Amino acid sequence: MANFSYTFWAETSNFVNINFLDRLLFSNSIFLGLTKFSDSTFEKSISFRNSYFKDLLDLQDIKLLGIMNFSNAEFLKDKGINITGFAFDADGAKVLGNTGKIAKFMYLNSLEGNETVLLNFIQNFRNLEQIYDANQLEYKTQKLRQKQLSAEIITTPYPDYWRVKFIQKIGQYLLLSILLLLSQYGTNFSLLLGIGLITIGYFRVLFWLLDRWRKRYPKPIIPKIYDIVCMVSSGVSLFSIGTIEIFNSAEYPLITLFCLSLLLIPIPLSIVTLIYQKGRYHDLMESSYFLLDGSMRQLQLLIVRLPVIPEFPFFRDRYTPLVWEKRWNWLNYYDFSLNNFLKLGFNDIRLRDQHLPGLISTLVWYQWILGSLYIALLLWTLSRTIPGLNLLIYLK
Numbered sequence: 001m002a003n004f005s006y007t008f009w010a011e012t013s014n015f016v017n018i019n020f021l022d023r024l025l026f027s028n029s030i031f032l033g034l035t036k037f038s039d040s041t042f043e044k045s046i047s048f049r050n051s052y053f054k055d056l057l058d059l060q061d062i063k064l065l066g067i068m069n070f071s072n073a074e075f076l077k078d079k080g081i082n083i084t085g086f087a088f089d090a091d092g093a094k095v096l097g098n099t100g101k102i103a104k105f106m107y108l109n110s111l112e113g114n115e116t117v118l119l120n121f122i123q124n125f126r127n128l129e130q131i132y133d134a135n136q137l138e139y140k141t142q143k144l145r146q147k148q149l150s151a152e153i154i155t156t157p158y159p160d161y162w163r164v165k166f167i168q169k170i171g172q173y174l175l176l177s178i179l180l181l182l183s184q185y186g187t188n189f190s191l192l193l194g195i196g197l198i199t200i201g202y203f204r205v206l207f208w209l210l211d212r213w214r215k216r217y218p219k220p221i222i223p224k225i226y227d228i229v230c231m232v233s234s235g236v237s238l239f240s241i242g243t244i245e246i247f248n249s250a251e252y253p254l255i256t257l258f259c260l261s262l263l264l265i266p267i268p269l270s271i272v273t274l275i276y277q278k279g280r281y282h283d284l285m286e287s288s289y290f291l292l293d294g295s296m297r298q299l300q301l302l303i304v305r306l307p308v309i310p311e312f313p314f315f316r317d318r319y320t321p322l323v324w325e326k327r328w329n330w331l332n333y334y335d336f337s338l339n340n341f342l343k344l345g346f347n348d349i350r351l352r353d354q355h356l357p358g359l360i361s362t363l364v365w366y367q368w369i370l371g372s373l374y375i376a377l378l379l380w381t382l383s384r385t386i387p388g389l390n391l392l393i394y395l396k
Contacts, residue, residue, distance in 0.1 A: 008050035026051055047167045048073045061085035070097035079106035088120045095124055103133035135187035142185040149173040181259045186381045193247025201238035202264055203335035203367045211289050230330045271363045291319035293348035303343045307364045308351045341371035
């Protein structure tokens with residue numbers, strides 16, 4: 001056994017290409033310079049418990065047969081441990097560290113040739129039920145994949161731009177970029193929650209505006225001051241909460257908000273602009289576009305329900321238009337946006353099927369499609385962040 005506990009290393013520490021047959025201890029030690037263990041083999045355990053690293057710890061191309069322990073170790077830099085080519089050479093090989101911290105300090109230069117390294121580390125942390133660390137490495141893996149795809153796209157010759165393979169790479173790159181920005185590849189529930197709050201609040205304002213502000217002349221159909229104050233104040237509050245969540249959770253919050261705005265602004269605002277430019281001239285002009293099923297008021301999951309009621313006379317008897325004169329009517333637009341986006345709500349509110357402008361139906365269906373994609377992303381993220389739902393912990 002080699003015991004270097006409570007030691008101080010002022011300059012570069014070189015343990016390159018050494019075969020350690022027994023235990024190696026560096027507990028409670030301080031490393032101020034580069035620490036190199038590259039190309040070495042550890043047949044037994046190695047401990048860095050309570051150690052401090054000011055510079056890089058190079059574990060490139062090492063072979064581990066025992067346990068490597070980083071409990072309570074501190075790293076000054078984000079890129080504290082180079083795991084390029086790291087090999088788990090035995091079934092009992094493990095890397096231990098503080099939950100939620102150790103994976104943040106691990107890095108490698110490229111994905112090529114290191115796919116197995118990352119898979120082994122991810123499986124290592126899943127076996128230890130350190131889900132956050134496994135997700136951190138998964139996120140870093142996909143960022144390296146994004147970088148790799150970007151390099152391949154940039155270096156593609158111009159004549160190959162119209163080939164199917166190049167178009168597939170573009171599609172993969174865009175999809176991966178969206179997943180990384182909006183959910184950190186299914187590893188950040190807080191980020192996804194902030195995006196959901198903004199989206200629900202945004203569409204709720206659009207639905208309320210189109211339903212309540214229709215014309216000013218000759219007979220005005222506009223909301224009351226009370227409704228305007230409630231909608232604006234609640235909308236600003238919801239947007240602020242969502243934005244704070246994004247800034248607290250996202251790695252690049254401004255780029256994330258820009259990506260979200262590309263999904264929420266161009267198409268919906270274009271539809272709203274066209275509606276007000278064309279005007280609305282149809283029957284039932286003084287009745288709400290939204291119908292409420294008064295026979296059922298309870299929290300319900302509406303995954304398979306569509307946003308427009310069926311064109312069946314007897315089915316319409318169950319639904320009545322929203323009553324604009326009620327002071328609490330503005331809450332119904334929250335409920336409909338929640339129903340349409342998350343397929344969850346307290347009342348069954350749908351669009352009417354008679355005298356309904358096609359552009360309003362298009363806007364509702366657009367949110368419904370975004371909601372279906374959001375639910376899939378939400379369930380995927382929950383399955384990766386909640387240990388009880390993550391089967392990969394128990395499967396190798």
